[in-house]
Amino acid sequence: MAAQIARTAPWRALLRAFPGPAARPRGVCSLGTLGFSPGPCAPGMPASAPANRAAKRHYSSDPKEDLRVRYLDGEDAGIVVVGLNRPKAKNAISKNLVKMMYDAVDDIKKNNKVRSVILCSVVPGIFCAGADLKERAKMHQSEVGPFVSKARGLITELGNLPMPIIAAIDGAALGGGLEMALACDIRIAASSAKMGLVETKLAIIPGAGGTQRLPRAISVSLAKELIFAAKVIDGDEAYRLGLVNHAVEQNESGDAAYHRALQLAREINPQGPIAVRMAKLAINQGTEVDLSTGLAIEEACYSQVIPTKDRLEGLAAFREKRRPHFKGE
Structure with a gap:
């Protein structure tokens, strides 16, 4: 039982x-x-x-269903699941999806009760196939640049969310789909998932941060190889290269990466939410500068947690040998 x-x-x-x-x-x-x-x-x-x-x-073909956002409750309160849902288009990034994701990111950013976010797919076998090329083909040449710029801005906003973002890659993540996952703090993939920045096959380059984030996630030379040759790798190879934190064997239901992401979100949930946010800020900002400046950034972030009620609660719980109850205050 x-x-x-x-x-x-x-x-x-x-x-x-x-x-x-x-x-x-x-x-x-x-x-x-x-x-x-x-x-x-x-x-x-x-x-x-x-x-x-x-x-x-x-599935619903209603554009309002392209993105499904649910704030979990009960013991999982504080976890937000953002689910891509364009089954007929393999979750391709469209104008409507970009708009909906902007709105979702904005709502999450304003909610101090959110402790972690899981970005996943509601469609089995696919995470995101990249840009919606059918929609792109109908765009005038003058529209392409502004749209790519907006998509790039969205992915940057996603990465700049103050709380941890976990990408659960249970299927193909290609082009802009992988760029979206690269903006997340942690990536978990099914072993069978396929990943790649394949834009050079279309005589273009990754335009939503891929040329910058992939070399920061793995080595520069390996990132060049993957991008130049438009290589597609599976979850196990992605783990070997350091592109994903975990590679998990896919289950019959096709959501093994989501399960592992949920497990990790549950591990993050009990920790001090302000401390986690400050740790993310310190890491993200510090890795872009020299060590001396990075240490100054860490000191500035540490100073933000000193006056919090959560810090006092953590000390009290340690002294009383009980589990702390952090409120994000």
Whole structure:
């Protein structure tokens, strides 16, 4: 029984992340039943139903559904799941998706209760295929530059969110899709996931930060090789190169990276939220300057946590040998 609970527990979080409008039956449906769909489980379908019993997936073509953002609750309060959802376009980056992501990032940035963000895909087998080339083909040449600039700005804003951002790469992350993941603090990939900055195949270059972030994530020479040759690598190779923090074996439901990302978010959640934000700021700013300047940045960030109530709570909890309860104050 304990083993069964352990296997189904992650799906409770997924159900909370993408709930349907109708009341959800008791128990936890398999992903085959859910099909990464936000709808409720099929009536009468038991929680333990095999994943392959109802694998048909139903998606909405409504542009308002291109992005699904859910603020988790209960023990997972503070975790936000941002799910890309353009199944027919393989989550390609469109004007509408950029606009929706800007709005989502802005809302998250203003919410002091958010402790971590998971960027994932609601579509099985794909993270993001890059730019929407069909939409791009319809653009006038004068529109391309401004759109790429806006997409670049979005990805920069995503990376500048004050709390940790975890990319869960359960499928292909190509071009702008990988650039989006590179802006995240931590990347987790399924071993079978495919990743690459493949723009040179189209006689262009990565235009949303890839030429800058990839060399900072791995070595400069390796980044050049991957970009020059438009190479696509799997999750295991990405882990070997240091492109992702973890490579996990894909499960039958196709969301192993999401599970690992959720586990990591749960490890971050209990820590002092202001301290985590200041640590991110110190690391991000410090790695762009010399050591002496970096140490000054660390000192400035440390000074921000000294007057917080959370710091006093941490000391009190240590003294009383109990778990601290941080409030982000």
